[in-house]
Amino acid sequence: MDTYVTSQQKYINEFDARQFLQTYHRAKDGILTGEFTIFVMKHLHETFTKGGVRGHTLLDFGTGAAIYHLLSASEVFDEIIVSDLLEQNRAEFQKWLEKDPDAFDWTHIIKFVCELEGNGSLQKHLSDNLRTEVMDTPVTSQQKYINEFNAKQFLQTYHGAQDGVLTSEWTEFVIKNLHETFIKGGVRGDTLLDFGTGASIYHLLSACEVFDNIIVSDLLEENRAEFQKWLEKDPDAFDWTHIIKCVCELEGNGDDCDKKAEKLCSKVKEFLICDALKGKPFDPVDVSPVDCLLCCLCLEAPCKDMKSYCEVLKNFKDLIKPGGHLLVLSGLNATRYYVGANRFSLLSSNKEDLEKAFKEAGYQIEKAVYAPRVNNSGMEVADFRGKYFIHARKPRSSQILLDSFGL
Ligand SMILES: C[S@@+](CC[C@H](N)C(=O)[O-])C[C@H]1O[C@@H](n2cnc3c(N)ncnc32)[C@H](O)[C@@H]1O
Incomplete structure (x- = not known):
């Protein structure tokens, strides 16, 4: 028989946000870490940083707990709204925003985007920038x-x-x-x-x-x-x-x-x-x-x-x-x-x-x-x-x- 579509309930019950990140985005052997991530980041860099797609708000639909695809966007949008079906993804994403010691480590990917953008040493800038665009902006002075x-x-x-x-x-x-x-x-x-x-x-x-x-x-x-x-x-x-x-x-x-x-x-x-x-x-x-x-x-x-x-x-x-x-x-x-x-x-x-x-x-x-x-x-x-x-x-x-x- 054709495979059935996974139900929302199964996602809610069984999707482990952290395990997903480890399996797919881990530094050395994440399944998406090489070819796929490079493909995404290269095209988004060309679209946002070089291609002039920019503005006030970017809405990312189905973010999961991932940040790699938002790094170039954070340079050209004032705010980023992230979204997902699952609370567990929100919680995992929040950990990264709050610099929780238990948050997933995206350094290898941030480094790659910085190099693409010609800012090899600006990893901190890029991750802080993304954090402020996603989080509430500071109070207007x-x-x-x-x-x-x-x-x-x-x-x-x-x-x-x-x-x-x-x-x-x-x-x-x-x-x-x-x-x-x-x-x-x-x-x-x-x-x-x-x-x-x-x-x-x-x-x-x-x-x-x-x-x-x-x-x-x-x-x-x-x-x-x-x-x-x-x-x-x-x-x-x-x-x-x-x-x-x-x-x-x-x-x-x-x-x-x-x-x-x-x-x-x-x-x-x-x-x-x-x-x-x-x-x-x-x-x-x-x-x-x-x-x-x-x-x-x-x-x-x-x-x-x-x-x-x-x-x-x-x-x-x-x-x-x-x-x-x-x-x-x-x-x-x-x-x-x-x-x-x-x-x-x-x-x-x-x-x-x-x-x-x-x-x-x-x-x-x-x-x-x-x-x-x-x-x-x-x-x-x-x-x-x-x-x-x-x-x-x-x-x-x-x-x-x-x-x-x-x-
Ligand atoms: C969204 S506007 C609302 C204006 C008006 N009350 C209305 O309903 O159309 C917010 C107002 O708050 C004022 N405001 C901002 N900071 C303030 C502060 N520290 N003390 C007093 N007013 C402030 C702004 O100058 C602005 O006029």
């Missing part, structure tokens, strides 16, 4: 933000009327949750502070109905200048009409777009420069505690891990009145986003870690909403897999006392 973040290009790519990556699903999520919080939910007061505004206004359109003053802020002068253009009705300002219209419809005033824009302009009192990573993010400016701090698509940009995210939340407490509100909305499980050709890293966050961070920072969580990303188009531009909204409160001092006595 503030200097990179200052040099490379183009405010106008960000708005067009993410909030453009026709095809902005955030225009439908993300924006709907934000304006719906903020409408419920501000207009229906009774969160209101004297001052709202928006942290990491960028040059965006969409998340402030409901807030302007229930706060007397809005302070906006960002790390970048570039964003302040672009925001200012909108306030001043500069003909070159970004056109937010499509989103203003959606919010007006949500509020039952479909035709009042101009009035809404006017109202928001009149409530925005200042644009401050801030840095989330400073203990006092507005230093040297003194900001009195506010009724509500809003933060939309920001904290995953500067924070390198959840510890740092939690630190930022702790520092925010000095900016919020006792009993005041903290509203954070952002993407889940993201690693990066692009503005033009420039890549910016994102901290990958999830429900459990986020809630832990809010609690550890001393907030009471009033409401948390999580939703998966439904439309995956634009994934190559921004790779968030879901979205979250957390409404938390800074406890009043009496509440802190009760909590400390476990009451």
